[in-house]
Amino acid sequence: MNAEDYILHPDYxxxxxxxxxAIVRLQRVAPYTNYIRPICLPPLDIDNPELTNLKLAVAGWGRNGRYKSNIKQSTVVNLVPQKSxxxxxxxxxxxxxxxxxxxxxxxxKGDSGGPLMMNYNDKYYLSGVVSGKRADAPCGTSVPSLYTNVYRYLPWIRSVIRN
Incomplete structure (x- = not known):
């Protein structure tokens, strides 16, 4: 699928x-298959102390150790409280x-822009977007990775997709 346009957040x-x-507009509607499905916008803000250690799924084509993968990888990570x-x-x-x-x-590296997903009642919600990690902390270290909290951007997302 090719992109028709993309819209970066104006305050990036x-x-x-x-x-x-950012929002990517596709040239045409994506087909639904066993491998392509929509994901829901999040119903709640995961940045909540009560949700500490919430298990979240991530997926992407980034590096697997030192090697770039051409196969989509996925794993489970745990929410880290803001204070920590x-x-x-x-x-x-x-x-x-x-x-x-x-x-x-x-x-x-290479996973940026990918989904941080919460599974709730057999539905997946896009709770975050992979943003990055400190340059001095290699993948797989105890330093957590950084994600954009999608819930906080719902008004912006809705305004962009309406146009």
């Missing part, structure tokens, strides 16, 4: 990865969330 900040979110995440990201804002795996599970 590449240095701090603030507002690291600030130890790794002092400039973290409320529009960002962190997640980390327990045994080296992580997103890696």
């Amino acid at each position: 900040d590449n240095e701090r990865l603030y507002n690291d979110i 995440c600030r130890n790794s990201y002092p400039n973290l804002n409320r529009n960002q969330v962190c997640a980390a795996g327990y045994s080296g599970e992580d997103t890696c």
Whole structure:
């Protein structure tokens, strides 16, 4: 599928990865198959202390260790509370969330833009978008990865998809 257009968030900040979110418009409607399905927008803000250690799925074609993968990879990571995440990201804002795996599970270079998904009642919700990780912390280390909190952008997303 080819993209017709993409819309970056108008306040995107590449240095701090603030507002690291975009909408991609496809040239035509994607077919539904066993491998292509829609994902729901999130019904709740996962940035909630009660949801600490919430299990979330991530997927992408990023690196698997040192090697780039041409096969989509997936794993499960756990939500890290804002307070703990600030130890790794002092400039973290409320529009960002962190997640980390327990045994080296992580997103890696090439996964940016991919989904951070919550499974609830057999539906998947796009709770976050893979944003990045500190340059001094290789994939799979104890430093959590950074994600854009999709819930915080629902008004912007809805305004873009209506046009």
